[in-house]
Amino acid sequence: MSAVRYELIKKCGQTGARLGKVHTPHGSFDTPAFMPVGTQATVKGMSPEELKGINAQIILSNTYHLYMRPGEDIVKEAGGLHSFMNWNRPILTDSGGFQVFSLSDLRDIKEEGVTFKSHIDGSKHFITPEKAIEIQNDLGADIIMAFDECIPYPCEFEYAKKSLERTTRWAKRCKEAHKNTEKQALFGIVQGGIYKELREQSAKELLELDFPGYAIGGLSVGEPAQDMYDMLECTVPLLPEDKPRYLMGVGSPDYLIEGALRGIDMFDCVLPTRIGRNGTVLTSQGKMIIRDAKYARDFTPMDPECDCYACQNFSRAYIRHLLKAGEVLGIRLTTWHNLRFLLKLMENVRKAIMDDRLQDFRNEFFEAFGYNKITK
Amino acid sequence: MSAVRYELIKKCGQTGARLGKVHTPHGSFDTPAFMPVGTQATVKGMSPEELKGINAQIILSNTYHLYMRPGEDIVKEAGGLHSFMNWNRPILTDSGGFQVFSLSDLRDIKEEGVTFKSHIDGSKHFITPEKAIEIQNDLGADIIMAFDECIPYPCEFEYAKKSLERTTRWAKRCKEAHKNTEKQALFGIVQGGIYKELREQSAKELLELDFPGYAIGGLSVGEPAQDMYDMLECTVPLLPEDKPRYLMGVGSPDYLIEGALRGIDMFDCVLPTRIGRNGTVLTSQGKMIIRDAKYARDFTPMDPECDCYACQNFSRAYIRHLLKAGEVLGIRLTTWHNLRFLLKLMENVRKAIMDDRLQDFRNEFFEAFGYNKITK
Numbered sequence: 107m108s109a110v111r112y113e114l115i116k117k118c119g120q121t122g123a124r125l126g127k128v129h130t131p132h133g134s135f136d137t138p139a140f141m142p143v144g145t146q147a148t149v150k151g152m153s154p155e156e157l158k159g160i161n162a163q164i165i166l167s168n169t170y171h172l173y174m175r176p177g178e179d180i181v182k183e184a185g186g187l188h189s190f191m192n193w194n195r196p197i198l199t200d201s202g203g204f205q206v207f208s209l210s211d212l213r214d215i216k217e218e219g220v221t222f223k224s225h226i227d228g229s230k231h232f233i234t235p236e237k238a239i240e241i242q243n244d245l246g247a248d249i250i251m252a253f254d255e256c257i258p259y260p261c262e263f264e265y266a267k268k269s270l271e272r273t274t275r276w277a278k279r280c281k282e283a284h285k286n287t288e289k290q291a292l293f294g295i296v297q298g299g300i301y302k303e304l305r306e307q308s309a310k311e312l313l314e315l316d317f318p319g320y321a322i323g324g325l326s327v328g329e330p331a332q333d334m335y336d337m338l339e340c341t342v343p344l345l346p347e348d349k350p351r352y353l354m355g356v357g358s359p360d361y362l363i364e365g366a367l368r369g370i371d372m373f374d375c376v377l378p379t380r381i382g383r384n385g386t387v388l389t390s391q392g393k394m395i396i397r398d399a400k401y402a403r404d405f406t407p408m409d410p411e412c413d414c415y416a417c418q419n420f421s422r423a424y425i426r427h428l429l430k431a432g433e434v435l436g437i438r439l440t441t442w443h444n445l446r447f448l449l450k451l452m453e454n455v456r457k458a459i460m461d462d463r464l465q466d467f468r469n470e471f472f473e474a475f476g477y478n479k480i481t482k
Numbered sequence: 483m484s485a486v487r488y489e490l491i492k493k494c495g496q497t498g499a500r501l502g503k504v505h506t507p508h509g510s511f512d513t514p515a516f517m518p519v520g521t522q523a524t525v526k527g528m529s530p531e532e533l534k535g536i537n538a539q540i541i542l543s544n545t546y547h548l549y550m551r552p553g554e555d556i557v558k559e560a561g562g563l564h565s566f567m568n569w570n571r572p573i574l575t576d577s578g579g580f581q582v583f584s585l586s587d588l589r590d591i592k593e594e595g596v597t598f599k600s601h602i603d604g605s606k607h608f609i610t611p612e613k614a615i616e617i618q619n620d621l622g623a624d625i626i627m628a629f630d631e632c633i634p635y636p637c638e639f640e641y642a643k644k645s646l647e648r649t650t651r652w653a654k655r656c657k658e659a660h661k662n663t664e665k666q667a668l669f670g671i672v673q674g675g676i677y678k679e680l681r682e683q684s685a686k687e688l689l690e691l692d693f694p695g696y697a698i699g700g701l702s703v704g705e706p707a708q709d710m711y712d713m714l715e716c717t718v719p720l721l722p723e724d725k726p727r728y729l730m731g732v733g734s735p736d737y738l739i740e741g742a743l744r745g746i747d748m749f750d751c752v753l754p755t756r757i758g759r760n761g762t763v764l765t766s767q768g769k770m771i772i773r774d775a776k777y778a779r780d781f782t783p784m785d786p787e788c789d790c791y792a793c794q795n796f797s798r799a800y801i802r803h804l805l806k807a808g809e810v811l812g813i814r815l816t817t818w819h820n821l822r823f824l825l826k827l828m829e830n831v832r833k834a835i836m837d838d839r840l841q842d843f844r845n846e847f848f849e850a851f852g853y854n855k856i857t858k
Binding site for chain 1: 522523524526527528529530547551552556559560561566567568778779781791795796797799800802803804806807809810811812813814
């Protein structure tokens, strides 16, 4: 039996979006779900208890970073990632592929694997699909990912095709190398750039390998939104109904809602934590640059509609002061709020599916957030 | 009636140290007390709730910094510092004197006041005793401090004498300028370098002004420990029994205990937060450089005897990883622990006074912490 199981609760009568639950060895999470990113075995600025307090049900951590530092051997010796970082709910680790291709220097891609230099100390490393799985087995996350090549945007058809075919061969090797199927579920990753026939080819090839879940990778990498939606619309219907579907690297409010509308169950992104550290917060009325001088004497909460600790206890003026003064509490509060904003958004998405009105919810949210003004 | 009142609970039969309570408009705190420092209206890395959770009963904030940023007018408009930073327990603000003399450039000391340049933007400012009180009235702390000159160490007798006499004249002007005596208690500051007769002169002059509390300033600025102890031994007996005594800028475990032994009620220092950010933690067995490679695979708590959140939930190996990786949670956890360590130390000091055994406690603590080895 697979380590994770998808339970479909209902489909939205208005849109077909799915409400469900994913059951893992460390408990269940409700879908559609947003997964906060804890790159280096910590969601930047947040404690595990704070994450639980804002209803984070699953987090993601990055294999590439943990392999580099502290090293998967130390995490394994600690009893795995859950124990190391004191998080007893589900964890997903990526394969490291995306970081190898985006962060490291001088990468050299061969059929056998990828040679690259560390972004930390310049040391040389060689990662194969087997090695990516071995590291993830040591880390011990509930969901692990096949090692793939994430191609840039734009990318020629021919290269995208060659790359996805290699990604399929690597996925097969990952599956063969995976030793811990009872406790960790290995997901395959559909690639293919923005070419419909390549997405279809990739999905079909991966389906033959029968993974317990499927991700859609290589999107939200700079392509127009409509291209992403098109790719989802041609790929999702090919994926099995009884398995979770994960859209990688997506976390802006519009993409989360549009993804859920198209049948996606899981999302992750550094957006809420990253923009929070830079002083931008998400509110029910749109983005707010809290560092702006106009908030210097604004003693209202960042988002009066928000139930988070930051909005319940501190003013825009105070948080602006903390950020201007370089104080840690400032980035803690903006991060806390942004994560809660997206997790609450997903709660609302799930409720809208339950109530058969996700399209209405989408329209109301877009109007209030200001997306309609932006796109006009 | 003064805004604060000191209640003597008992004296240690073994040492004469005092156990007491200070009552303020925002509640009481037990003494001897350590006050965590929240320079910029935040104790670095900590939320107000976390501070309450480790039994911080009063905190200190810095007038100089708040005057510079965000400006005392904004804090006043927020309803004062308690409201601005969401801390409803007692607060003490210093006068800004120490920072004017230690942080700013090109200061020019005249009888009327001090001209100096901001450490942030180089802007020119002129602070008088009256201005220091006006700013502190706007900030609204429960205890505010007279504007003094904190002389460096070493300092010639003649300058130290001239300076303390000006500090007395400034203290008189501060008292006359203080408009909010019902809600804020103004403390005088005894100066005089390491000269006994000057300390005595300063104390006597200030006593004539009848402040509701007295601080001892200009110590722990580089002089040998014995000089500090000598100054306490000649100054404290001159101070009134029915008012709180505050030793400024002191926060190492040995100084806290030795100060309490000599009749001090209040202490403050950036030491626990500052060394925590640099990766040094205080433990019952002495200081620990948690960044050291030897802790890379040490899965025990920082201090197995500690009851703080960090020690109850995370290992040395994990915290070391966080610090090496530059993660905010790392400095949060070391800060949290160090503050709890000192606040717990003060709880133990108070218990030892209650049990008439502060000298025994001092000897046991020094032995376990390793101070005896260091001084041998």
